[in-house]
Amino acid sequence: MREPDFRSLKSRLLGHGIAYRHADRVTDELRDHFNDLVEEEINSGASVVDASIAAAEKLGDLDIFIKQMQSRRELRSWAFRFPLVAIVLYPLGCLVALPAAPVVAGISHAGILARWGTSVILAGLFTASMLLVLQLSIALG
């Protein structure tokens, strides 16, 4: 069966900057459309091989299809629509966010951190007092 290369279509669309949700869905739609065309040809008396060839021709050239998708800016992923943001501002934003992340996490989990801090301090005091008792018992004899 001569089927267009749908497996590589999705990755080619992604490589040309089409957003994942469009690339994924349109590949499924095209495959379904191709199957419908094959079915139509078979119903009109063609053999499976001839039906597949005719269906692929009707569906059209996938290169042209990719160009049509690419020509629609609104279907591109944000990184391809705003390359300056993706290349410059996004990494800068990440650099700023990276040190801020533990602070934000600390604020949002303040209760847990307070309990943890208290237990660490209490455990430290207990250990220190036990060591002191041990030291005194050795020193005093």
Place this chain on the structure above:
Amino acid sequence: MRQIGVFGISVMAKSNPPFMSGVPELLLLRLLHQREMYGYELVRSIRSVTSDAISLGEGVIYPALHGLERSGSLKSKRKTVAGRTRVYYSLTKKGRDRLDKLRDDWRRIQGGIETALETPCHA
């Protein structure tokens, strides 16, 4: 009858975008105004309602559908019919408004061309 494919329309659209680029969009919105359909159904319907005068390239309908969906004129949902999952498109309120606008534009252009054709030339 001479067929105009979407490829043909696209080529013309490059040289005169406002004039021809709305044709596939107008047809899709008009058909989806009646009922929800999936891609294959839409291609068949366009052939049928235009008496084969306009034959859309079968695969090329999808960029237009996705573009219209992205602009909010259409919405899509997956439905399983007879064991096969289809993506059905339907018109939104924004899509109906867009259809009205495109229809008015088209009628104005059509009226202008008809007037031009009926007016005798004195070149």
